[in-house]
Structures are given as structure tokens and as C-alpha cells.
Amino acid sequence: MPELPEVEVTRRSFADRIQGSVVRSLHLGKPLRWPLGRAPDELVGCEVGAVLRRGKYLWLPLRRADPSGASGGDEGGLLIHLGMSGSLRFGADLGPRGPHDHMELVTSRGQLRLTDPRRFGAVLWGPSTTLGWPGKLLSGLGCEPTDERLDGRYLQARLKGRRTPIKQALMAGDIVVGAGNIYACEALFRARIDPRTPAGRLSLARCQRLVDEVRSVLAEAIELGGSSLKDFRDAHGAQGHFQLSTAVYGREGEACRVCLSPVKRVVLGQRATFFCGNCQKR
DNA sequence: AAGTGGACCTGCTAGC
DNA sequence: TGCTAGCAGGTCCACT
Structure with missing residues (x-):
């Protein structure tokens, strides 16, 4: 479900409220994508720090209250x-808790509950040196869309020699993070680039346009509270509204909002891909 | 190295 | 109504 905007909207909806609270207990349901790591007992009594996002990951820093008053100590999260x-x-x-609630962190200010029917999600506990950033697990991630280093020149350099379709290169996350299936389709539509175009063949101008459109589509989606395709809610339970404005995603056969020709659907990398064959060129 | 396809797991919907 | 096949917003891994 969640691409970068949904994760960011979620983060903003609870980060301020949970920061400064103290962990009382942790409840786990069925196992998720990866094992949790060390015994979670040690996080009881920890204070929750500022919640951060990197790509589609959230990092919840937890610092052990130090009775001696000394600063420092090992920080995890x-x-x-x-x-x-x-x-x-x-x-x-x-x-x-329901059958799909697989993690609940009970704090002095309330419960943080992860509901995940398909269990493709993950919760990992560990020291910030291995899980937080700059950490090992996230080291393969590409630029944040807001990263100043990201521009047409950078994108073109990273795509050089790749023959894979641009949409798959965009979604792979090793160059830019955050564009999942919906937003990759939407950004390519806005940039007027056919999603099947071999990545390494894009001109500098088109790379720049693509960077601009990835940025703007993600920013807009955050502004609108994310996409509520099916059931996205933020941590307050509020729905987003971006899906009302998708130009191509999920609109196979419907009229392109620009030229009125029917939106096409193909499969790339086993993912449904929507585009306008008239507006978007190779 | 880069590309491809399968795996993970459950719920919902369209079609028979 | 009830069954089945196909589909879903993400990522990792093994293989070519």
C-alpha cells in the first residue's frame, strides 16, 4: 500500500505526539518479513525520540533513561x-487488538499499532549503528527526492548503460527512493516518458524533467494526505485524497486527461503499469 | 553487472 | 450463493 507519501503522512500524524513518551511494553503478533532481532524486553523504560523517515522506512529512536544522569549510552530503536x-x-x-495487529508499542501517551494483513511489513529492533542511518541495512537506498544532489545529470549518470525499462529503474530504489508503482506511473506520465523506454537512453533534458516530476508528484501527494486506494489511513485514521487525482494509475481504458485517448496497461517487472500511448514517448 | 522471475501472505473482486 | 482465478500500494533472493 504505502509509498513514500503515505509513509511520510503517517510519520507526521504521530511523530510529535509520541516523541518524549516512555515505552511501557511491546506486544507482538504473527511474525513479519524479518525477525525482530534481540529480545524486546530491553526497550521497556526507553524514551521515544524524534521519528524519522528514510525512503519507505520509519525509524523510531528509543533511548534508555540513564539513572546516573550521564549522557550517551547505547541508543537503539x-x-x-x-x-x-x-x-x-x-x-x-x-x-x-485484532488478528492483523502484529506489533503494538504501548507508551505513556498511547499505543502505536501496526496492522498488516499481508505481513510483508517489518519491525526490527537494534542499535542505531546497524539499523538507523547511516546504517548498514539502509545503505543501498538511493537519494531522497528532496536531496539536492539529485538532478538530471545525476539521474542520467546513474542510468547509464541500463537497458531495463525506466519505470523499473525508478522503482528499484537504488537511485531515488519513494516512487512505488502508483507514483512511478504518475511521474512518467507527467514527464511524458513511455515507461518502457530503456533507462540508459533518456536524454539529459528528459532526465531533468523526470526528476522534477518525481519531486512534484510526491510532494503533491504528501500535501493531499497520501493515496487512499482501498484503505490507506494516517495514524489518526484520516484518509488521503491523492487517488482522486491520478492521471493514469488504475485508469485502464479510460480517457487520458490530456488527449482523451484510452489509458493503456502493460506489465513491467510483474507490476501493472499504466500510461498514455499518445502523450508518453520513448 | 544487470536483468528476470519467483517468493513471501492474505483479502478482495470479477467471472463462471 | 459459492467457488476459483487473478489481482494488489514492496522488497529480497537465486539464477542466468
Whole structure:
């Protein structure tokens, strides 16, 4: 479900409220994508720091209260990924846990609950040196869309020699993070680039246009509260509205909003891909 | 190295 | 109504 905008909207909806709270307990349901790591007992009593996002990952720093008053100490945290179907809620009383609630962090200010029916999500516990950034697990991730280093020249250099379709290169996350299936389709539509175009063949001008459109589509989606295709909610339970404005995603056969020709659907890298064959060129 | 395809797991929908 | 096949927003891994 969640691409970068949904993760960021989720983060913003609970980060301020949870920061400064103290962990009382952690409840785990069925196992998720990766094992949790060390025994979670040690995070009881920790104070929650500022929640950060990197790509589609959230990092919840947890610092052990130090009775001696000395600063420092080993800092750890929870690394959370929402997978395809995950969502987080934070509240003072979320009611009884359901069969798809696989993680709940009970704090002095409320419960942070991960609901994830498909269990492609992940919760990892570990020291910031291995899970936080700059950490090993996230080291393969590309630029944040807001990163100043990211421009047409950078993108073109990274795509050089790749024959894979540009859409797959965009979604791979090793060059730019955050554009999943919906936003990759939308950004390519806005940039008027056929998603099947071999990545290494894009001109500098088209790379620049693509960077600009990836940035703007993600920023707009965050502004609108994310996409609520099916069931996305932020940690307050509020829905997003971006899906009302998709130009191509999920619109096979419907009229292109620019030229009125029918939106096409193909499969690239086993993912449904939507585009306008008239507006988008190789 | 880069590309491809399968795997993970469950719920929903369209079609028979 | 009930069954089945196909589909879904993400990532990792093994293989060519």
C-alpha cells in the first residue's frame, strides 16, 4: 500500500505526539518479513525520540533513561516498514487488538499499532549503528527526492548503460527512493516518458524533467494526505485524497486527461503499469 | 553487472 | 450463493 507519501503522512500524524513518551511494553503478533532481532524486553523504560523517515522506512529512536544522569549510552530503536498492506495507528485507546495487529508499542501517551494483513511489513529492533542511518541495512537506498544532489545529470549518470525499462529503474530504489508503482506511473506520465523506454537512453533534458516530476508528484501527494486506494489511513485514521487525482494509475481504458485517448496497461517487472500511448514517448 | 522471475501472505473482486 | 482465478500500494533472493 504505502509509498513514500503515505509513509511520510503517517510519520507526521504521530511523530510529535509520541516523541518524549516512555515505552511501557511491546506486544507482538504473527511474525513479519524479518525477525525482530534481540529480545524486546530491553526497550521497556526507553524514551521515544524524534521519528524519522528514510525512503519507505520509519525509524523510531528509543533511548534508555540513564539513572546516573550521564549522557550517551547505547541508543537503539525500531525500524518499521509497512510493506504492501501495513498501516500504523497511534492513540490513547485503540481498543482490543485484532488478528492483523502484529506489533503494538504501548507508551505513556498511547499505543502505536501496526496492522498488516499481508505481513510483508517489518519491525526490527537494534542499535542505531546497524539499523538507523547511516546504517548498514539502509545503505543501498538511493537519494531522497528532496536531496539536492539529485538532478538530471545525476539521474542520467546513474542510468547509464541500463537497458531495463525506466519505470523499473525508478522503482528499484537504488537511485531515488519513494516512487512505488502508483507514483512511478504518475511521474512518467507527467514527464511524458513511455515507461518502457530503456533507462540508459533518456536524454539529459528528459532526465531533468523526470526528476522534477518525481519531486512534484510526491510532494503533491504528501500535501493531499497520501493515496487512499482501498484503505490507506494516517495514524489518526484520516484518509488521503491523492487517488482522486491520478492521471493514469488504475485508469485502464479510460480517457487520458490530456488527449482523451484510452489509458493503456502493460506489465513491467510483474507490476501493472499504466500510461498514455499518445502523450508518453520513448 | 544487470536483468528476470519467483517468493513471501492474505483479502478482495470479477467471472463462471 | 459459492467457488476459483487473478489481482494488489514492496522488497529480497537465486539464477542466468
